[in-house]
Amino acid sequence: MIRTLAAASLLAAAPLAAQSIPSPDKVAALRDAALKGDQYAWDITEGLTTEVGPRLAGTDDEARARDWSVRKLTAMGFANVRVETFDMPVWVRSRESAEILAPFPQPMVIAALGNSASTGPEGLAGEIVAFDNIEALRSAPDEAVRGKIVFIDHSMPANQDGSGYGQFGAPRRQGPTLASKKGAAGIVIRSIGTDHHRNPHTGVMTFNDGARPIPAGALTNPDADQLLRILKRGQPVRMKIVLESRNLGTRQSGNVIAEVPGRDPSLPPILVSGHLDSWDQGTGAVDDASGVAIAAASAKRIMDAGRPLRTIRIVWFGAEEVGLFGGLDYRARHGKEPHYALIESDFGADRIWKVESKLGDARKAEAEAIGKALTPLGIVTGSFTEADGSDIGPMLADGHPGVGLSQDGTRYFDLHHTPDDTLDKVDPAQLRQNVAAWTTVLAILSGGIEEPKARKRR
Amino acid sequence: MIRTLAAASLLAAAPLAAQSIPSPDKVAALRDAALKGDQYAWDITEGLTTEVGPRLAGTDDEARARDWSVRKLTAMGFANVRVETFDMPVWVRSRESAEILAPFPQPMVIAALGNSASTGPEGLAGEIVAFDNIEALRSAPDEAVRGKIVFIDHSMPANQDGSGYGQFGAPRRQGPTLASKKGAAGIVIRSIGTDHHRNPHTGVMTFNDGARPIPAGALTNPDADQLLRILKRGQPVRMKIVLESRNLGTRQSGNVIAEVPGRDPSLPPILVSGHLDSWDQGTGAVDDASGVAIAAASAKRIMDAGRPLRTIRIVWFGAEEVGLFGGLDYRARHGKEPHYALIESDFGADRIWKVESKLGDARKAEAEAIGKALTPLGIVTGSFTEADGSDIGPMLADGHPGVGLSQDGTRYFDLHHTPDDTLDKVDPAQLRQNVAAWTTVLAILSGGIEEPKARKRR
Numbered sequence: 001m002i003r004t005l006a007a008a009s010l011l012a013a014a015p016l017a018a019q020s021i022p023s024p025d026k027v028a029a030l031r032d033a034a035l036k037g038d039q040y041a042w043d044i045t046e047g048l049t050t051e052v053g054p055r056l057a058g059t060d061d062e063a064r065a066r067d068w069s070v071r072k073l074t075a076m077g078f079a080n081v082r083v084e085t086f087d088m089p090v091w092v093r094s095r096e097s098a099e100i101l102a103p104f105p106q107p108m109v110i111a112a113l114g115n116s117a118s119t120g121p122e123g124l125a126g127e128i129v130a131f132d133n134i135e136a137l138r139s140a141p142d143e144a145v146r147g148k149i150v151f152i153d154h155s156m157p158a159n160q161d162g163s164g165y166g167q168f169g170a171p172r173r174q175g176p177t178l179a180s181k182k183g184a185a186g187i188v189i190r191s192i193g194t195d196h197h198r199n200p201h202t203g204v205m206t207f208n209d210g211a212r213p214i215p216a217g218a219l220t221n222p223d224a225d226q227l228l229r230i231l232k233r234g235q236p237v238r239m240k241i242v243l244e245s246r247n248l249g250t251r252q253s254g255n256v257i258a259e260v261p262g263r264d265p266s267l268p269p270i271l272v273s274g275h276l277d278s279w280d281q282g283t284g285a286v287d288d289a290s291g292v293a294i295a296a297a298s299a300k301r302i303m304d305a306g307r308p309l310r311t312i313r314i315v316w317f318g319a320e321e322v323g324l325f326g327g328l329d330y331r332a333r334h335g336k337e338p339h340y341a342l343i344e345s346d347f348g349a350d351r352i353w354k355v356e357s358k359l360g361d362a363r364k365a366e367a368e369a370i371g372k373a374l375t376p377l378g379i380v381t382g383s384f385t386e387a388d389g390s391d392i393g394p395m396l397a398d399g400h401p402g403v404g405l406s407q408d409g410t411r412y413f414d415l416h417h418t419p420d421d422t423l424d425k426v427d428p429a430q431l432r433q434n435v436a437a438w439t440t441v442l443a444i445l446s447g448g449i450e451e452p453k454a455r456k457r458r
Numbered sequence: 459m460i461r462t463l464a465a466a467s468l469l470a471a472a473p474l475a476a477q478s479i480p481s482p483d484k485v486a487a488l489r490d491a492a493l494k495g496d497q498y499a500w501d502i503t504e505g506l507t508t509e510v511g512p513r514l515a516g517t518d519d520e521a522r523a524r525d526w527s528v529r530k531l532t533a534m535g536f537a538n539v540r541v542e543t544f545d546m547p548v549w550v551r552s553r554e555s556a557e558i559l560a561p562f563p564q565p566m567v568i569a570a571l572g573n574s575a576s577t578g579p580e581g582l583a584g585e586i587v588a589f590d591n592i593e594a595l596r597s598a599p600d601e602a603v604r605g606k607i608v609f610i611d612h613s614m615p616a617n618q619d620g621s622g623y624g625q626f627g628a629p630r631r632q633g634p635t636l637a638s639k640k641g642a643a644g645i646v647i648r649s650i651g652t653d654h655h656r657n658p659h660t661g662v663m664t665f666n667d668g669a670r671p672i673p674a675g676a677l678t679n680p681d682a683d684q685l686l687r688i689l690k691r692g693q694p695v696r697m698k699i700v701l702e703s704r705n706l707g708t709r710q711s712g713n714v715i716a717e718v719p720g721r722d723p724s725l726p727p728i729l730v731s732g733h734l735d736s737w738d739q740g741t742g743a744v745d746d747a748s749g750v751a752i753a754a755a756s757a758k759r760i761m762d763a764g765r766p767l768r769t770i771r772i773v774w775f776g777a778e779e780v781g782l783f784g785g786l787d788y789r790a791r792h793g794k795e796p797h798y799a800l801i802e803s804d805f806g807a808d809r810i811w812k813v814e815s816k817l818g819d820a821r822k823a824e825a826e827a828i829g830k831a832l833t834p835l836g837i838v839t840g841s842f843t844e845a846d847g848s849d850i851g852p853m854l855a856d857g858h859p860g861v862g863l864s865q866d867g868t869r870y871f872d873l874h875h876t877p878d879d880t881l882d883k884v885d886p887a888q889l890r891q892n893v894a895a896w897t898t899v900l901a902i903l904s905g906g907i908e909e910p911k912a913r914k915r916r
Contacts, residue, residue, distance in 0.1 A: 107511075198880070199657070222881075225881070423680075
């Protein structure tokens with residue numbers, strides 16, 4: 001995931017009037033049924049990760065994921081199932097390895113960062129110049145860096161709210177450009193992750209300000225620890241990195257969309273979302289199969305209960321990981337249309353611990369009703385003037401209303417963007433709590449559910 | 459590690475007379491000082507894993523480890539530091555990968571088992587035939603297996619005493635031979651491990667009974683889970699494995715030996731040991747840098763305290779992982795010589811929870827004194843007729859006396875034989891508890907320590 005916090009409105013959307021709030025008993029019944037028995041979310045998470053597996057943006061794997069999704073959402077009974085395609089540049093990794101050449105020869109485990117230059121099969125060898133953090137690199141003279149392989153360390157903590165990722169992710173986001181501008185031959189960073197396994201964390205970066213692309217990779221945390229120990233011996237350290245990759249040029253990605261049609265199609269829809277693409281080394285179970293699953297499962301539970309007043313639109317965004325292409329395409333097509341609320345799940349499937357919203361003063365009663373209805377799930381109510389999301393971030397920043405359901409992120413960055421992001425990391429009980437929370441929010445926002453008429457008995 | 463339990467004497471060694479037991483106060487003082495402040499074991503573990511790294515038996519890496527060890531043990535002040543070399547066959551891995559070809563194409567993570575046949579760079583593709591366990595493969599007709607890639611599952615539990623490894627390790631030890639004899643083209647097993655990470659567990663196996671070597675690899679637990687899910691869909695599953703490896707022929711390995719000379723060189727020595735070699739993908743921190751460190755650190759602590767009555771012999775065995783070559787060489791050279799006790803650390807560095815011994819009836823008082831002195835470290839006393847170890851296993855089985863200090867193995871098989879066996883997995887506090895326990899045992903077995911005469915003051 002990439003996070004965009006949208007506290008401020010950059011573009012005023014038309015204010016939306018409040019609507020009546022369904023009875024707490026009806027909402028609670030839907031919530032508790034989801035908590036007790038939801039299978040839809042597990043079914044989608046298991047199916048997508050098993051039958052498609054990794055699905056890097058713009059690749060044939062992601063195209064297979066779209067086909068799978070259209071079949072799945074159609075089979076679940078949703079309406080208007082469709083794909084909105086868009087073009088995007090595609091980068092793919094191939095072989096990668098790293099080794100210390102001197103003073104203590106030994107292999108290391110590395111992954112290329114997205115958009116890394118390729119070393120070619122012969123690799124790149126050079127002396128390591130190490131920095132404790134991005135600021136130390138920023139203030140280093142070019143002479144100290146020129147022709148060398150930069151290593152940037154950091155000390156990212158595991159926080160429940162995931163706040164370490166923004167602050168401590170700078171080595172990945174800005175490090176390659178900085179190193180390149182100073183004349184470095186390549187760059188390796190400590191993985192932007194909180195685990196202690198030999199699984200490197202990849203992630204996207206771009207070379208800005210005209211910086212020449214250079215090879216850029218992430219070492220695992222144990223390898224970064226080892227490199228530091230070797231550096232502390234005081235001898236020059238030479239490393240060889242092989243990071244082969246290719247730019248495939250422009251390829252197609254797309255957003256998969258499906259709907260629960262509202263009784264009044266003229267009303268702005270509620271958008272529930274996650275992203276369909278994943279990084280290429282895991283199966284993207286927590287990032288973000290579980291997210292698309294939670295969004296669709298909660299919409300399905302409302303659909304099973306009856307017809308909501310307003311339409312619920314499910315969007316499974318394409319190409320999030322590599323630059324929010326899906327979110328930006330949706331915004332370009334639909335960003336001027338009113339939406340009643342935007343919600344996205346892109347932070348794993350551990351329990352939701354906080355709800356925030358940005359529905360506007362006129363809808364404070366709705367926001368408060370949501371908080372109250374979520375309390376039995378152990379969810380605290382936070383801000384009424386903030387909501388966040390990755391693909392929906394730009395539209396939230398434009399001024400669209402939104403709700404943010406925050407998962408516990410304590411172990412999220414153990415898995416994020418690694419080969420370890422696999423189905424066994426999803427806890428079915430916590431996944432159900434997520435669906436229960438989302439179902440609760442949809443029950444309140446959807447303007448009342450008209451139950452199906454009882455079938456005639458024969 | 460490879461474990462050999464030696465409850466029975468196959469060859470009667472000369473019974474050894476009991477000796478006087480040092481005062482409990484002196485033993486307790488040595489124990490508590492180690493628990494509080496030992497740095498020797500960390501220093502060795504950190505140094506060997508950092509300055510040498512992986513050290514596969516028979517390779518240049520293991521030779522560098524021997525050189526490092528001789529320098530280190532000499533610098534620590536031990537006497538008679540030497541290497542006893544021996545020849546052994548050497549197998550090394552190179553490139554390895556796996557992928558599902560159909561019905562759901564996706565990559566998997568695999569490692570070759572030691573002595574696997576090489577697929578060559580073109581790899582091996584075939585249909586998977588799956589078995590729940592080794593017995594199911596054993597009873598399968600050859601026609602069901604012929605020309606296919608066998609997959610064997612199992613359900614190894616994490617136990618404190620590590621007992622899952624013996625029982626549930628059969629797919630690795632016997633699976634390849636069984637599969638080959640039934641005409642399989644190759645075999646993949648669920649890693650013999652208890653973790654949920656994408657790091658496969660390698661380990662040695664041999665093709666017995668004239669079985670033709672075939673490619674044999676271990677999938678990670680998450681990949682084995684995924685393969686089962688794919689198989690459950692009911693369609694034929696085709697996999698491609700690339701397991702490149704080479705047999706380098708006969709190469710040299712060796713045991714590194716050092717001593718704390720006893721006051722009476724005619725007395726049988728106490729042997730304290732671990733193994734110097736490691737698997738090639740991690741740095742062998744828990745298997746077995748910490749083991750050789752614990753053995754040497756406890757001997758060093760006795761040496762610091764004064765001169766023991768009998769010699770303490772440190773042996774850092776070579777080539778344990780690939781077939782106990784070091785232990786068997788030591789036995790061939792010294793197995794007829796009496797030893798007062800054999801002790802080995804080869805089960806990580808988590809806290810020792812149990813002591814067992816096989817010192818004979820005449821030395822029951824010694825064995826009981828050991829149990830009593832270890833109680834303050836939270837260690838329970840087990841059998842007086844058993845001791846175990848990997849390299850020392852054959853000599854224990856021959857009838858030599860021994861002491862077994864059992865580490866808590868609950869998380870050992872999360873790391874064992876994987877890239878994840880790195881220094882960050884060693885807990886310095888638990889490592890000190892190990893050294894304290896070993897120092898206690900040596901203080902009791904060494905026959906009394908003569909403290910150095912006070913230096914004359916000028």
